[in-house]
Every structure is written in structure tokens, then in C-alpha cells.
Amino acid sequence: MIKLIVGPKGAGKTKTMIDMINDATQTTSGNIVVIEKSMKLTTSINHKARLLDVDEYRIQGGDMLYGFxxxxxxxxxxITELFIDGILRIVDHDMDVATAVLDKIDAITRDSVEVVITVSSTEEALPEGIKKYLNA
Incomplete structure (x- = not known):
């Protein structure tokens, strides 16, 4: 199941995600993975969550992100929870690519993994393919 945290830059999406990650480290019985660009969350999240930097693995674009x-x-x-901070930064701000990646991730995770993703955009600017994950 995919959940989105949507809002313009500076709206507090990452802070909301950090709180969700830290809460999850206290309650989950599985593993937590956080995928981000540029390792800015290193000191903000509990060490029980595994932090992965797409830049370290040279991940660029939707196909590489999905494969990763x-x-x-x-x-x-x-893994019971997966967090991706800033999907649009990873897919070069291409909404169509982001939509395709979300669909593919949803297909392989379904109800087995809770996926939370931040999207820097207003809700109105999102294509329908992404909006369908807003109320999940």
C-alpha cells in the first residue's frame, strides 16, 4: 500500500516523514528502509531504520529507482515499511515517470509493505495516476 505526503517545497513533508519513521522504529516488528537523495536525514532518524542514498548507488530516473x-x-x-523522500528529485521531476514508478512499486508491495513517499507538488498539479494514491 502506498501513502503519499504531498505539498509544496518547505511545507514540512520531510519532517512529517521523519516523525513517521521514528514512530515506526518503536512499533514495527520488521525492518524499515528509507531511500533518499543526498543523505540529509542521517542524524534525524532512529538508527534502527536502514538509510539508503540513491546518489551513492548512482540511481537516476524511474527505471533505476524501481529496480533499486x-x-x-x-x-x-x-521489510515492513519503506519510505522514499523526494521521488520527484530522483525521477528528474517527471510526473509521468513518477506515476509509472508508483504503479510498479504498488504492484510488488501491495499489502505486504507499507510505502510512504513524499512528493513536492500541490495536489492540484498531480496527474490522476498519482492522485489515486492520496487517499490510500
Missing amino acids: VAGVLAGNYD
């Missing part, structure tokens, strides 16, 4: 997520999930069946 699929590989992480395939390598660890105990």
Missing part, C-alpha cells in the same frame, strides 16, 4: 526498490525488497523479506 525491487532489489532491496527481494534482498530482505522482513
Whole structure:
């Protein structure tokens, strides 16, 4: 299941995500993975969450992001929560690519992994393919 945290830059999306991650480290019985660009969350999140930097693995674009997520999930069946901070930065702000990636991630995670993703945009600017994840 995918949940989105949507808002313009500076709206507090990352802070909301940090709180969700830290809460999850106290309550989950599985593993938590956080994917971000540029490792800015290192000191903000509980060390129980695994932090992965897409820049370190040279991930660029939607296909590479999906492959990376699929590989992480395939390598660890105990992941119960996956957080992706700033999907649009990773896919070069291409909404169509972001939509395709969300659909692919949703197909492989469904009800087995809770996925939370931040999107820097207003709700009105989102295409329908992304909006469908707002009320999940």
C-alpha cells in the first residue's frame, strides 16, 4: 500500500516523514528502509531504520529507482515499511515517470509493505495516476 505526503517545497513533508519513521522504529516488528537523495536525514532518524542514498548507488530516473526498490525488497523479506523522500528529485521531476514508478512499486508491495513517499507538488498539479494514491 502506498501513502503519499504531498505539498509544496518547505511545507514540512520531510519532517512529517521523519516523525513517521521514528514512530515506526518503536512499533514495527520488521525492518524499515528509507531511500533518499543526498543523505540529509542521517542524524534525524532512529538508527534502527536502514538509510539508503540513491546518489551513492548512482540511481537516476524511474527505471533505476524501481529496480533499486525491487532489489532491496527481494534482498530482505522482513521489510515492513519503506519510505522514499523526494521521488520527484530522483525521477528528474517527471510526473509521468513518477506515476509509472508508483504503479510498479504498488504492484510488488501491495499489502505486504507499507510505502510512504513524499512528493513536492500541490495536489492540484498531480496527474490522476498519482492522485489515486492520496487517499490510500
